[in-house]
Amino acid sequence: MTTxxxxxxxxIPLxxxxxxxxxxxxRLVGIFAILVSxxxxxxxxxxxxxVITAGTISYKLGGWPAPWGIEYRIDILNVYLLLLVSAMSTIVLVAAQTSIKKELPEDRHVFFYTSFLLCLTGLLGILATADAFNVFVFLEISALSTYTMIALGTDRRALTASYQYLIMGTIGATFIIIGVGLMYMMTGTLNMYDLAERLPEVNTSRTVLSAFGFFIVGVCLKLALFPLHLWLPNAYAFAPSIATAFLAATATKVAVYLLIRLVFSIFGIEFVVTVLPMQEIFMVLGLAGIFAASVSAIYQLNIKRLFAxxxxxxxxxxxxGLAIGTKLGLVATxxxxxxHAxxxxxxxxxxxxxxxRIHSAQLIHFAGLGRKMPLTMAAIVIGGLSLIGVPLxxxxxxxxxxxxxxxxxxWWPVAILVLMSSLLAVMYVWRTVEWIYFTPPRINIDDVTEAPxxxxxxxxxxxxANIYFGLNTSLTVGLSKMAAESLYGIFGGVL
Amino acid sequence: MSDLFAVVMLSGIYSLISASLFLDLDAVDVAFTEASVGAGISTLLMLASLKLVSRYQKKTRYKPILAFFVVVTTGAMLIYGTLDMPHFGTADAPVHTHVAPRYLNESMGEIGVPNVVTSVLASYRGYDTLGETLVIFTAGIGVMALLMVSKQTKQESKKLIPADMQQQIILRIVAKMMIPLILMFALYVQFHGDYGPGGGFQAGVIFAAGIILYTMLFGLSTSQEVFKATTIELFTAAGVLLYGGVGVVCMLLGGNFLDYDFLKHDPVHGQHLGILLVELGVGITVASVMMIIFFKFTWRTVKHKYKK
Amino acid sequence: MNILGLYNYWIVVVLMLIGFYIVIAHENLIKKLVGLSIFQTSVFFFYISMGKITGATAPILDEKYELYSNPLPHVLILTAIVVGIATTALGLALVVRIQEAYGSIEERDIQEQDAHDQLECQLEAYGPSSMEISDEQEQDE
Structure with missing residues (x-):
């Protein structure tokens, strides 16, 4: 069975x-979902x-060899993310058992758990596959189930947020299939590693350049890179809290994974940095995203929107981190x-x-909660400190x-900018703390107690885990370094 | 154009024309699907939801400059990309020389099914098709969750559901003759997909179309006596489970997931059996999801009428 | 020949752009979905076109023919069509719910109502003196 x-x-989740x-x-479905996850x-x-003992694993679906059939290929990079996604979903599902009782009518619980598992399936499928078109199929599974989960939020704005995401997400996915189609056209294959072998022959052609462009834009829509992030704040703000926690922890990371795969395993970093000014583009967009979004966060009134x-x-x-283009940069990413998950x-x-407890995500309604739910609020504060980048x-x-x-x-000017951006994080986290601990309650919270x-x-x-992995970095940094080694290894030697 | 009815009909026509063009480009299966989905089901669903929203679009100001800019940039990228493409119709393009030849040359020996599209769909890339079935299932779940109608409304409004077209005698008689034929045709498409164009997906859509036609003419409550919503919900899941179950059985028999060679002693027979079963799974899920989506939209209409 | 060899793709590009434009520029939610499906259908054309070989026939094996068009794009597009209808169905369900919740399916009306909600939250939080903050916030967004 181990093979x-x-x-x-x-x-299993599928x-x-x-x-x-x-x-x-x-109730049964809820427990079943935890077990599955x-x-x-x-x-x-x-x-x-x-993977650590035997190296990369390849699995032929349907028994057909790679470029003809679909292949699953697990290397250190996928397994790192598979671990992350499945761990997060398990933890989140445990909390879901009580949380969704208050946020969803009971007759929708089964649909919520089903969508949750479908989303998990989609994300794991994207991570495991080595077939470019298969990525699209699983991307859509995760996307459609995400739209459903978001739309189940109680506020009516959840519906428009979900619709907006549906439009943006579908445009993104369509861009990705245009990209895949163009690559297929020039190479005749859909397997990522076969593509990697055959692309260098044609990578000076304009068609391949345009394929790369479409794929990148599509993925960046999915990962909400500034300025393509417009769908994200509302989607996270109005989705049920459990869905927000799961999506924030996993969905965008999977999109970043796709980007890394595309850049390192399919096209090769050499191609990416020499042919296009990708480094500069990513650097500018990354920095712009950091500053614009942090500033917006400071002004938010809805705490979920703030953290979105x-x-x-x-x-x-x-x-x-990707823009730096070095091994260490990749490790940082x-x-x-x-x-971040x-x-x-x-x-x-x-x-x-x-x-x-309080049926609201408005920051003002959190006023005074620091006394009433000390443990829950402390968690927000520690998470916030972690976002700032406080030692430990x-x-x-x-x-x-x-x-x-x-x-x-x-790139020391950029480094200074990064450190400065932490100040913005201090500001939005401080604002949250101010409301939670130093403001008298605005609504009646007398009978509010700690979360269940x-x-x-x-x-x-x-x-x-936030503190443990802050002290002991052997797992995260160790695996990241191994992944970075292997990704650079593929092309480092050849080109 | 502010009349959305016209917009929807035109998009249906666009799909139908596309289907005929696909036929011209040798993609018979795709043409078949586009005709039944794009021109059929999709138009139908759009009309069903038009009934629930206003038919006329309000006059609004556009913000065309940004949109125009984005579209022109995309267009420029695409045209730029086309410049180095192999020319249309040439036989020595990489697409035709690298992976595809094996499908065309070997599939008869390896799978034994004349329709190569079916063998690629259900066997070589069978896993994609499982994913595709799951996508449909996901959409079904989404629609069910979003357009849920409480039991109370259902019961109270049961007596109030008139069939939309109950008075149309000619339509009713013609439909009574047509519906059995449509369902028969669906079964033919389902099981004949190995030899001609067709397969589980198209069959499912056609089957659902037959039932939907019945529902439109004879009323929701009549058709729900046969096709209970809860039963159909189970069928949506059953199709996926059948497909995945075949894969798991292959695994238990010693092969890889979805390796039908192991289903029987002779690989080709195994492939036949596997393809038959997975196509059935696809058919079941697609038909039931399409039906349930339509029913949910119709219930919503009923609910609105009832509230008024 | 040099130019004519690509004409098919150019037509596809034009169709795609029409669909794409409808999606971004129009404000009616149903029209956006129609645009989306036109956009996707045009991408299907692109795939199917690259599978075509002049003089070939549909990929259903028969002794009478020797040259077949490439079946792989057909398979991919079958999948993509299914994904398309799934998205459309879910989108329509959302539109129906939006109509129920807002009484309109015009983006502008919906945004106005949302802005109104937002303003109420702000008043609750800071009182009427918060208007400066609201201006700044709108600029950020």
Whole structure:
């Protein structure tokens, strides 16, 4: 059975999702979803062990060899993200059990869990596959289920947010298939590694350049890179808290993964930095995203929207890491992907815990909550400190590597800008703290108590992970370095 | 154009013309699907939702400058990309020389199905098709979750549902003769996909179209006596499970996921059986999702009428 | 020949752009979806065109023919059509719900109502003196 681990990773949630419809009873479906997600997590642990001991695993679906059939190929980069996504989904699902009771009518619970599992399937499928068209199919599975989850939010703005995301997301996906089509046209293959072999022969052609452009734009729409981020703040703000926590922790990271795959495994970094001014474009967009989104975050009144803008800013840091174009830059990006998932999952789950009690995500309604729900609010604060990059948290590790990579490359003005941008993060986090701890309550919160235990435990697991991985970086940095080595290895020697 | 009805009809016509062009480009299966989906189901759903929203668009100011700029940039990128393309119709383009020849030359021996599109769809790239079935299922879940109608409304409004076209005797009689034929045709398409154009997807859509036609003429409550919404919900999931189940069985029999060679002693027979089953899975899911989506839209209309 | 060899793709490009323009420029939510489906259908054309070989026939094997068009793009597009209808269906369901919640499916009306909601939150938070902040915020967005 161990040889089947790559496919089990995806088909366990894939088959579990339709099975939910048969179970019907919401409580049962909820527990079933946790089990499924935990199983997926165990599979990814198994895969990690296999990849570390035996190197890259290839799995032929349907038994057909690679360029003819679809191949799953697990290397250190995918397994790193598979681990992240399945772990996050498991933790979030534990909190979901109570959280969605207050945020969704009961007859929709089954649909919510089904969509959640479908989204998980889609994300894992994108990560595992080595086939460019298969990416599109799973991208759509995750996208359609995400639209559903967002639209289930209670506020009517959830509907428009979901619609807006549907339009933007579909444009993005269509751009991606145009890109895939153009690549296919020039090479006759859809397999990523076959593409990597055959593209150098034709990579001076204008068709390939345009293929690259379309693919990049499509992916950047999905990962909400400034200025293509317009769908994200509303989508995160009005989705049910659980959906927000899950999406913030995973969805954009998977899109960043696609970008890395495209740049490093398909086209090769040499092509990307020599043929197009990608470094400059990414640097400018990354920095612009960091500043514009952080400033917007400061003015938000809805706390979910505030941290959604902060997500857009954090994506800027990841892109900045890629823009450097060195191994260390890539490491910074990969580490930050993991760390940001930890911070944002903690923050949004904690917000979810508060929403569970006070039924509002308006910042003013959080006034005075610091006394009433000390543990939940402390989680938001620690998550916030991590976003700023305070030492002893994961955020510090991310910033450290990013600045290190920037300095190594001699981009010291950019490094200074990055440090300055942390001040903006201080401002929006401080604003939250001010409302929570130093403002008298605006609404009646006399009978508000701590979030239920089933939410506090996942929240604090994440908070402790924020500190643990801030002190012990062997897993995150270690895996990121291995992934970066292997990605540079493919082309470093050849070109 | 501010009449959305006209907009929707024109987009249906566009799909139909596209379908005939696809036919001209040798893509028979695609043409078949585009005709049944783009011109059929999609237009139908648009009309169903037009019934729920206003038919006329308000006059609004556009913001065309930015849009125009984006579109022109995209266009420039595309045209730039076309410049180095292999010319249309040439046989020595990379597309025709690298992966595709194996499908055309070997599939008869490896799978034994004359329609190469079917063998690529269901076997070589069978996993994509599983994903595609799941996409449809996902959309079904989404529509079910969004357009949910409470049981109470259903029961209270049951007596109030008149069929839309109950008075149209000619239509009713013609439809009564047509519907069995449509359903038969759907089954033919389902099981004949190996030899001619067609397969689970097209069959599912045609089957659903037959039922939808029945519902439109004889009323929602009549058709729901046969096709209960809860049962159809189960069928949407059953199709995906059948498809995935075939894959898992292949795994248990010693092959890779979806490797039909292991289903029977003879690989070619195994492939036949596998393709038959997965196409059935696709057909079941597609037909039931299409039906449920239509029913949900119709229920919504009923609910509105009832509230008034 | 040099120019004519690509004419097919250029027509496809024009169709795509028409669809794309409808999606971005129009404000009616149904029209946007129609535009989206035109955009996607045009991408299908692009795929199918590259699979065509002059003088070939549909890829259903038969002893009478020797040259077949490429089946792979057909398969991909079958998948893409399905994805397209799935997206359209979900989009329409959302439009129906938006109509119920806002009483309109014009983007402008919806934005006005949302802006109104936003303003109320602001008044609640800071009182009437908050107008300066609201101006600044609009600029950021």
């Amino acid at each position: 089947h681990l790559p496919i089990l990773q995806v088909i 088959l579990a999702a339709p099975f939910c419809i048969f179970l019907r009873i919401p 935990a199983a997926a997590f165990l599979v990814s642990c198994g895969l990690l062990q296999q 803008y902060s997500s857009v800013a954090q994506i800027g840091y990841m892109i900045l 990969l580490v930050h992907m993991f760390n 930890l911070m944002k999952a903690a923050v949004f789950l904690a917000i979810g815990g508060a929403v569970y 948290t994961v955020g510090f590790v991310s910033k450290w590597y990013l600045v290190l990579a920037l300095l190594e490359n001699g 235990l089933s939410q506090l435990i996942p929240i604090w697991i994440l908070v402790l």
